[in-house]
Amino acid sequence: MFTGIVEELGEVTAVERLADASRFRLRGPVVTEGAQHGDSIAVNGVCLTVVDTADGEFTADVMAETLKRSSLGALTTGSRVNLERPMALGGRLGGHLVQGHVDGTGTIVERTPSEHWELVKVSLPAELTRYVVEKGSITVDGVSLTVVDAAADHFTISLIPTTLALTTLGRKQPGDPVNLEVDVLAKYVERLLGDRAGQDPR
Numbered sequence: 001m002f003t004g005i006v007e008e009l010g011e012v013t014a015v016e017r018l019a020d021a022s023r024f025r026l027r028g029p030v031v032t033e034g035a036q037h038g039d040s041i042a043v044n045g046v047c048l049t050v051v052d053t054a055d056g057e058f059t060a061d062v063m064a065e066t067l068k069r070s071s072l073g074a075l076t077t078g079s080r081v082n083l084e085r086p087m088a089l090g091g092r093l094g095g096h097l098v099q100g101h102v103d104g105t106g107t108i109v110e111r112t113p114s115e116h117w118e119l120v121k122v123s124l125p126a127e128l129t130r131y132v133v134e135k136g137s138i139t140v141d142g143v144s145l146t147v148v149d150a151a152a153d154h155f156t157i158s159l160i161p162t163t164l165a166l167t168t169l170g171r172k173q174p175g176d177p178v179n180l181e182v183d184v185l186a187k188y189v190e191r192l193l194g195d196r197a198g199q200d201p202r
Helices: 064-069 126-131 161-166 184-196
Strands: 008-017 021-027 040-043 046-054 057-063 080-084 104-113 118-123 137-140 143-150 154-159 177-182
Touching: 021 064, 040 057, 057 064, 126 177, 126 184, 137 154, 177 184
Parallel strands: none
Antiparallel strands: 008 021, 008 080, 021 057, 040 046, 040 080, 046 057, 104 118, 104 177, 118 154, 137 143, 137 177, 143 154
16 A cells, blocks of 8 residues: 655656566666565556566566556656555555556646646546545545546646656646556445445446
């Protein structure tokens, strides 16, 4: 479980394309401190399992299902990525509950800069529309954010200087893909209400 508070701006140092998967080597001295084989690290909001670590880098295998559902397949050597370790039980929940299980991808539509912040419009897949509400939470490339405005096919987020400087969202341009994870609590509520009404919510 993660919080969507990015700990480090990492970098892809190597990519190995396999028949139905990819193996990534990523640099992240902060998130690899104390990391061991089998640990989890979120990469642009996608929970990946550490295969090995050395010299501030870690390797992770990305299966076909993950490549299909996320934007990780577009990463190349030199790509910058948002990195976060799992939350520790008993620690502060700075963002919101994030699983690292991507629900779909969106695209940066436009950016509107202001003096101290920036408004970013992101396209929204139709199947995720019902989970995104004004002032609700959403995770974009692993960053926990508050929805400013929600529409049927898009939503907007407001980025403060810290987010612009310390995450990949400060570098994304219109047309760039982003990973989206909606609030898992909304999905559970939908399922429970559907079961109560005797309907299949899927």
